[in-house]
Amino acid sequence: MAGLGGTETLGRKSRWAILDLVVVVYALVPVLWIMSLSFKTTKTLTDGNFIPREWTLDNYKAIFQTSEFVRALGNSIGIAIISTVIAVVLGTMAAYAVARLDFPGKKALVGVSLLVAMFPQVSLVSPLFEIERSVGLFNTWPGLILPYITFALPLSIYTLSAFFREIPWELEKAAKMDGATPAQAFRKVIAPLAAPGVFTTAILVFILCWNDFLFAISLTSTSASRTVPAALSFFTGASQFEDPTGSISAAAVVITVPIIVFVLLFQRRIVAGLTSGAVKG
């Protein structure tokens, strides 16, 4: 690896350490702050203390008692999982073709999928709104799943073909020469090699769908299909007269923390997935 410079003085070291600390604070404090807010009681909510003086789970109890939030959470999970599965399956097929087969227009296909990834989603909102209303998909699960697949596919194809290029496909042939059937060669040799890439892509796609806000506010109108990011912007608290800050904080924590934990658990894979498109390993 290319480490810069060999001899580090103590002073320089501590400067780096301080910089390191500043960054960690910049990245972490916002998330910790909202967690702190979510555990504060109504009385101490505005005291500005970083660590809550009185801890409470009331905010969480309150949001899980409103059907609005619980429905939204269910919608978020269901819609993101279904979109991810479909986008990854279709993406795997396309990426296999891109990585292994030669066909006319291959370059164009990758170019197109990049273009889709760059496409401003806002532009699609009005036409999709029109189309979905006329075919009855507005405010339904498929109404959100379909655009999610569209925008997840390019990411999925791009990441997967980067992974698939690294697979030693000769092994498949070797297995067949050793007497394995094509199905066996695929299941025993190729699938285990491809699985990490597919899994990583699935994580990235899931995060993309889970985090969407634009389609979620424009293509839904009731809690029948509204996901948490959209529901959050309509949040007014457990009762009409209550300050919603505590419940909003709790809701934000509920949709953020699982994703962060997930990302941290699979840190190395995600880093590999993020860089696969830009850096060639």
Added chain:
Amino acid sequence: MAFAYLAPTLLVLAGLLGYPIYQLVLISLYDYNQEQVSGNAPLNFLGLGNYQKLLSDKQFWTVLAQTVGFAAVCVAGTLLVGTALAVLATRVRAVPRTLLFLAALGAWATPAVAGSTIWLFLFDANFGLVNEVLSGIGLHGMAGFSWTYGQWTAFGLVAAQVIWCSFPFVMVTLYAGIRAIPGEVVEAAALDGASTTRIARSVILPLLRPLLLVVTIQSIIWDFKIFTQIYVMTNGGGIAGRNLVLNVYAYQQAFAASEYGLGASIGVVTTVLLLAITVVYLRVLKRSGEVL
């Protein structure tokens, strides 16, 4: 053979992207308002009328300038923070490096809506930690100061949030790029007596240039499309729309003002602008020898 694998993808893209784009262009050519949506008024073909109206509207140009300026600040900030941290990550030991990556990935993974809310609460006029700390260290004027009220503080606040959630990508990518530089190259330069700054400038920077270009253009594209942060943090584009950017403007025209035709024409203009940036991007990728 290959076609069988590609057919589903092509079908999805044609149906769910191609057809809506066709619809978008079509709507942008009509006077398309609430009455037409509910079928109470006949469609009125305007040709390029919406575009004419848009380009002669002063607000459009203001919003366009704001979008470009806002994106420029976000891109510069993201690259600065991302690059500095990528270098930092190569210089610290394994434990602080892991900590750095974990913190960065946490920020990256936070949903945009939650991230926007988090930053709003952090800078809240009444109970925000930032005002609390600032007034605590003697800046008493900061107690109760509203960051979202002024046009510039609001843009600045949103930019800080955007940089917060986008620097990790730049950092992770450039870190991998620096790690991929063969150690011998750097060692050879050091043996020849080059200083650390010299090595950074004359050896590492040129080798990283293609990658820097890639992350720069990706950041431009990403920051040009910002929607959620502006929408949530400035409550739909700020007071009297002074924090609008193109995407939010298009959305407001179409959905809040029910001017679907006009909104669609803004969408077309944004798409064309992004397309231009993307074409440059593809050229860069090609030149840097990326196998697509």
